Amino acid sequence: MVTAINTNDSTLAAIEAALPVDPQPYTIGDRPAGLIIVDVVNGFCTVGYGSLAPTEPNKQIATMVSESDRLARAFTERGWPVLAFLDTHEPGKPEPPYPAHCEKGSGEENLVPELEWLYDSPNATLIHKDCINGFIGSIDIESGNNALLQWLNQHQLEALVVVGICTDICVMDFVVTMLSVRNHGMIAALKDIAVYTEGCSTYNLPAETADKLSLPKTAIHPQKIAHHIGLYTMAERGAFIASAIAL
Template sequence: MSSSVAYSTIDHLKKELPLKQETLLLTDNTCIGLVLVDIINGFCTVGAGNLAPRVPNKQIAEMVEEAAKLARVFCDKKLPIFGFLDSHDPDVPEPPYPPHCFAGSLESKLVPELEWLEGELNVTLRLKDCIDGFVGSMETNGSNVFVDWVKTNQLQAVLVIGICTDICVLDFLSSVLSARNRGILSPLQDVIVYSRACATYDLPLYVAETIEGTVAHPQDLMHHIGLYMARGRGAKVVSEVSFTTQS
């Protein structure tokens, strides 16, 4: 498929499935937490693993840059941050994906731009061994680390960013929205996804056709679909995030 045809297809989709995005304005009194989904080397750093980009990728690079800026603001304001780190047992496969992000490996670590979060008191990091971070937060005793985090901090909103928009981010958002609707996450009200701080991977059709058992995954198209699906599930989608100080 030529680039002109690909662009036309995506442009048509966005016209048929328009994505309404808002601007998020936060004050010092906003009870909000930031959730980082898998902003780790294994998904973001060029050449870092089977699911990492093979060459520099603009969408992923911009997501990491925006995430680092936002995380710094949240830390400066001492607002809670919850970070998921994909981390797998080498003996437990996760089909249909190839081996990736083994526990203790560099792949499973935060990208260099976010490594500093490991020393911040307002940051909770959670290793997860599945796509959906909400499920990955479950403990053997029936408790849920993410639910406890929301309740402990009395959060009324969570702002979700990370990778992949249409996979781990979308699955997590869907579970959180369902849990909120059931009253499991009280006092949580708003589940927000920041489009500019999300990204997904790129696997064009012509490449996928050369890899047995692989399906195409055009980046811009799947990013849009992921955000559109999130909004359809009840998440708020925002394209800008800013803070203001109340007088």
């Protein structure tokens, strides 16, 4: 039997007070900027579309999809580059600790309907990744080439705007890694990594559901709390947490 965590507003408020995040508007201005969209695919966002998809409509996820689409259209209309990660796995090859998901040919690995237009956009680059961290997933095992670094160097980007799912998993791992990439001087031009709050989301798995499914305690995942912790972790590592993106 798992112990339920109280996920009401008072608990979230206490966590927000203890681990504060202060989102502010982010203005791109005249800096070369690119948009990174993390895993906005059916298997994570479309109701009933696989083992890790939402089981019912979810406001936070719906807002993330809508805002990701809005920003992607705004970037491409200006001729600015967009890169989308698509979580994609070989059938039968596990990614512990998660159940099988987003396997090739299942449709789960495809962009959500709202973003399917990116497949034909000349400003969009799509990278299929088979692990949580998009930076690692961009590395070709045989050659060692990193498609993400090639994209960044090609466009000489000074600013990255990041959106996607899950705030505290794939988005966070990517952003934290990119902050080290920047600080290590691997991309000379890169200065800002801005995470747009309304463009990010995560999933909800209450303690009661985890218990019913006989999952371990570590599977418990209250959406609002996990989302906040993801934002806090990225902020404390040096990411700009953006309440709005001004182009």
